[in-house]
Amino acid sequence: MNRPHQARDARLMGSRPEPARSGSVLGLSTTGFHEIAYVEWGPEESEVPVLCVHGLTRQGRDFDHLAENLARRRRRVVCPDLPGRGRSQSLSDPGDYALPQYCADMNALIARLGVTQVDWVGTSLGGLIGIVLAGMPGSCIRRLVVNDIGPYVSSVGLLRIGSYLGDMPRSFVTLARAERYFREILAPYGELSDEQWRHITAHSVRWDETRHVFTMLCDREIARAFRNPWLVSLNLWKYWERIGVPTLVLHGAKSDLLTHELCDEMLERNANATLHRFEECGHVPPLFELQQIKIVTDFLADKRPAGPD
Incomplete structure (x- = not known):
């Protein structure tokens, strides 16, 4: 039997520095309270923290490489797990897996931090949340980074994501199988090192002592959100056009969610935005x-x- 060895490998997989602190805050949904977990890097007294918010099925440890770098520059970096991901609690009503809930949860986290301003780095879904919050009157976002997402997402793209969620495995017998899955499903990330793939895998699964398998740290019920009417051709242009702070759009040149044409329109419709494209x-x-x-x-x-540009 090699399960103890597998569990040990899960703990020892990464040799990178660990976050300085971890914590949680209570979010409130239509059915009750839920715990939002987060990790912190860098000095706690930093005046304007960087809030890094992950993509649809991911979690806050995806930002370890960026957060470690920022922490060396004396920046406080906070990386939460959205509800139903990572170490955060799942929502009782899957219908609450939607932008209004995510915005409310992140606002609760910002209040916990006790700051008046944050810099925001949002990947995919995290970028959508940032667009909404930055486009609201009185927003506390000082600078905004939107990673490969725009204020308009076609129904075709959303349906593709919904299909991918429906096929998401519940568990893996070995870490090797889990890593193969993430290498396949996250192939658009580009060429990553073996260590980087191991890092992704280590923080995407958890060893289940009862079932003797590695379980996904992502609630499969998130897929139900794709039946909500608000997701039919998601349109956030009204928020995008109201953003009055410096905004950086990151674009993967081969992206199937953020097109070159949409990038051009984003720059045309908000003079505060600049673009960097990764080929x-x-x-x-x-x-x-x-x-x-x-x-x-x-x-x-x-x-x-x-x-x-």
Whole structure:
């Protein structure tokens, strides 16, 4: 039997520095309270923290590489798990897996931090949440990074994602099988090292002592949200056009969710936005490599992003 060995490998998989702190805050949905988990990097006294919010089926540890880099620059970085992902609790009513709930939960987290401003880095779904919050009157977002998503998502793209969610495995017998799955489903990330794939895998599953399998840290009921009418051709242009803070759009050139045409329209409809395109990947640029991380850190440090606009 090699299960103890597998569990040990899950714990030891990553040699990267760990977050400085972890915590949780209570969010409130239509059916009750739920716990939102997060990790923190860098000095707690940093005046304007960076809030990093992940994509649809992912979790906050996807930002470890970026967060570690920012922490070395004396920035406080907070990486939450949205409800139903990572270490956060799932929602009792799957119908609550929607933008209004996510926005409310992130607002509760910002209130917990006790700050008046945040810089926001949002990947895919995290970018949609950032667009909504930054486009609302009185927003506390100072600078916004939107990673490979736009204010309009076609129903075709949403249906594809819904289909992918419906096929998501519940568990894996070994870590090797889990890693093969993530390498396949996240192939648009581009070329990653073996260590980076192991990092993704380690933080995407949890060892179940009762069932003796690695279970996914993502609630399959999230797929039900794709039956909600608000998801039929998601249109957030009214929020995008109201964003009055510096905004950086990151684009994976091969992305099937953020087209070149939509990028052009985003720049036309908001003069505060700039664009950086990564030719080597699709949806989404994972922000693991230094050349990708530098674009974000320079922007957050008020430097103009290098590279093609």
